[in-house]
Amino acid sequence: MGSSAHEIQSHLKKYYMVFGALLVLTGVTVAVAEMHVSIGMAIVIALFVASIKGTLVACYFMHLMEERSMIMWILALCAFFFLLLLLFPVFTVGEQIGGLAEPMRGLSPQ
């Protein structure tokens, strides 16, 4: 990233603004949870807010926005494998959670 003393001075205000946004979004997460909305809605809202907070931390505190695209590609590859890791096991219990593995039923012991 650009890191001369003058450039860094101009970044300080951004850091404080991101700090404020993170605290407000934490409050939003707790407030929504206290409203006891449906579990589906709660998951969507909580993960959406957490994703915004994570993006703010990565982009501003970790200066990801100012790095070359190479590091982005490495992280994108990592995110892709993370999703595979998350989804593959869920497919194996698809029968229990939504009938995704219906053809497997005939293979289960009687």
Add this chain to the structure above:
Amino acid sequence: MSATVIPYDVKPHPLTGMYNGKFGIWLFLASEIMLFGALFSTYVLLRVGAPEGTWPIAGAATTRGDEILNVALAALNTAFLITSSVTMVLAWANLKMMNFKKGQTMLLVTVLLASAFLVVKYFEYNAKFHHYAVTFNEHFEHEGVESNTFTATTPAGTTKTIHYLHGHVESTKKNAEGVIESYEFLPDAEHGHGDAATHKAVEIPASEIARITNYGPGGSTFLGCYFVITGLHGLHIIGGIVVMLYFLATGSKMWKTQPDKYANRIECTGLYWHFVDLVWIFLFPVLYLL
């Protein structure tokens, strides 16, 4: 014999656009994503496969973690970590502006906030290890206290009625051989059939208990996940504190001879620290609020 010079330890590498240490930290963080990702995936798999009424603990009214976890303490810890991320980036910014003293102060504040996180976590863990779930062989009723019941459905489709109480073990009575004969048990107000003003301790003979366990890692599948994931995160916090203390103490000598390199090392420490914050940002809602 000439010393080996590590290339690009201050100036950016032409290919990556960053000095080698920073690139190394990014690759390390990529592996860390997969580490926490594996645990997160395990958590999701166990949760969607949990029999009804057993998540986060047998007999819970909802499936949310806050049935048995303290949201207020976790929110406080979230604030501590977010603030520590700001002080960490300010430590680096001040060093880049050649303000060593302020940079060190910010690094010290980061260490203090990280330590505060661990202190709060200690109180959270401690409360779990002193809270118990008792499962009875059959219906229990004594001195006005009655066991709760819930019906568990097994994966095979059969059902089983469980009689249980949640609360605190006040004391135990042992026989001459040192084997526990009975427990002085104070049920939780919401589980002990009565409001907080009237609920009282009851003696439970050990012979009537099928299982007694605290809210530790063996308490339930959810608690096992909770302790493994937050424990691993806690170890990362401790690791970060050790590194920061090194740079506050003997490591800071580098500032006098190579200030740029020292600032870069703080930047690498910061990248790691922001990642630890980022993991908590996701853990907080997933474990405590959903």
